Amino acid sequence: MKIAFFSTQPYDREFFNQANQDERFAYQFYETHLGPHIVEAVNDVDAVCVFVNDRVNREVMEVLASRGVKIVALRCAGFNNVDLDAARAYGISVCRVPAYSPEAVAEHAMAMLLTLNRKTHKAYNRVREQNFSLNGLLGFNLYGKTIGVVGTGKIGKAFCRIAKGFGCELLAFDIYEDPQLKEMGVSYVGMEELYKASDIISLHCPLVPENKHMVNRETIQQMKDGVVLLNTSRGALIHTDAVIDGLKKRKIGGLALDVYEQEExxxxxxxxxxxxxxxxxxxxxxxxxVLITAHQAFFTKEALTQIASTTVRNIEELLSNQVLSNQQALVV
Incomplete structure (x- = not known):
C-alpha cells in the first residue's frame, strides 16, 4: 500500500516511520503542500496524507481520482480544507484523526494564557540581559476569573478541567452540552451571554461556514473591556482586522493565537x-x-505518536474494505 505525504516535516517522517516498522506501507514524502500546483506529480499511490494547510479542492480531487487515489487521509482533526462534495462525486474516501491528544492542545492554550498574562517570555529575556526590573510585567490572578469556552468537545473539555484547577468560573457554549462538565460546575450559556460575562474567551471549535469570523467587530463589542482571547482551533474563526481594531482601541486586553487565517x-x-x-x-x-505561536499546540510526542498510528490504521482499514475501528475518523 502506497501513501504520498504532503506538507512533510522531519518529525512527520520520524513518527510515521515508527508506525511502519513492519514496512507494510511504501511512503513518498513531499515538503510542499498539496494543491493544484503539485497534484499532477501524484502517481501510483493508493492514498494521500495531508495536513491543515493543504488545499484539497475540487480541481485536486479530480486529478487524484484520475490517478487512482482512493483515500485522502488527514493527519489532523479538522477537515475544512477538503472539498467533501467533490470527494463524494469522485468516490474518494476522506478520513481524519478525530482525537489524538486533546490534552496537548488544551495545555498549550493554558500555557499561552499564563505566558501572555504573567509575561514570562518578557521576563526571561530581561533577566538574560541582567535586567531584574518588574516594571511592565504586571499580570492578574486567574483565580476567580470567568473563562468562556467555545466548543466543549475533547479539547474544550480538557481545557475546562485545567481551568477549573486554577479556580476559574467556567461558562461554555456548544450545540451538545456535556453532562460531565455540568456536574463539574461548567455553566452552558448562549454566545451573547458568554461574550458579555467572560474575562477570558478560549476557542475550541471546528471551523464550519456558520462560525467563520465568529469573533468580529459586532461580537467584540459585546465583550468585556480588556477581554483576553485565545485561539488554538482555526484561524478563520477570528476576523483579524476586527481584532486588530479591538487591540488598538484597548477593548481587547490580550490576544494569544496558535492559528492564523493566512498561516499557510x-x-x-x-x-x-x-x-x-x-x-x-x-x-x-x-x-x-499579542502572543503568537505557529500551530504548535498539537506538537507533543504523545500526540504525534497517536496521529501516525491512527492515520495508518485508517488507511489500512479503508483499503482493506474493513469497518473503521473509530467511526468518527471517517468523514466521507
Missing amino acids: KLFFKDLSGAIIEDDTIQRLMSFPN
Missing part, C-alpha cells in the same frame, strides 16, 4: 532570513499584548 504562507517554515509581505501578521506581532 508562513507557518511550518523558517522565514528568519526572508521579508514577510503579510502586513496583517506584522501588525499583530507589533502589539506588546
Whole structure:
C-alpha cells in the first residue's frame, strides 16, 4: 500500500516511520503542500496524507481520482480544507484523526494564557540581559476569573478541567452540552451571554461556514473591556482586522493565537532570513499584548505518536474494505 505525504516535516517522517516498522506501507514524502500546483506529480499511490494547510479542492480531487487515489487521509482533526462534495462525486474516501491528544492542545492554550498574562517570555529575556526590573510585567490572578469556552468537545473539555484547577468560573457554549462538565460546575450559556460575562474567551471549535469570523467587530463589542482571547482551533474563526481594531482601541486586553487565517504562507517554515509581505501578521506581532505561536499546540510526542498510528490504521482499514475501528475518523 502506497501513501504520498504532503506538507512533510522531519518529525512527520520520524513518527510515521515508527508506525511502519513492519514496512507494510511504501511512503513518498513531499515538503510542499498539496494543491493544484503539485497534484499532477501524484502517481501510483493508493492514498494521500495531508495536513491543515493543504488545499484539497475540487480541481485536486479530480486529478487524484484520475490517478487512482482512493483515500485522502488527514493527519489532523479538522477537515475544512477538503472539498467533501467533490470527494463524494469522485468516490474518494476522506478520513481524519478525530482525537489524538486533546490534552496537548488544551495545555498549550493554558500555557499561552499564563505566558501572555504573567509575561514570562518578557521576563526571561530581561533577566538574560541582567535586567531584574518588574516594571511592565504586571499580570492578574486567574483565580476567580470567568473563562468562556467555545466548543466543549475533547479539547474544550480538557481545557475546562485545567481551568477549573486554577479556580476559574467556567461558562461554555456548544450545540451538545456535556453532562460531565455540568456536574463539574461548567455553566452552558448562549454566545451573547458568554461574550458579555467572560474575562477570558478560549476557542475550541471546528471551523464550519456558520462560525467563520465568529469573533468580529459586532461580537467584540459585546465583550468585556480588556477581554483576553485565545485561539488554538482555526484561524478563520477570528476576523483579524476586527481584532486588530479591538487591540488598538484597548477593548481587547490580550490576544494569544496558535492559528492564523493566512498561516499557510508562513507557518511550518523558517522565514528568519526572508521579508514577510503579510502586513496583517506584522501588525499583530507589533502589539506588546499579542502572543503568537505557529500551530504548535498539537506538537507533543504523545500526540504525534497517536496521529501516525491512527492515520495508518485508517488507511489500512479503508483499503482493506474493513469497518473503521473509530467511526468518527471517517468523514466521507
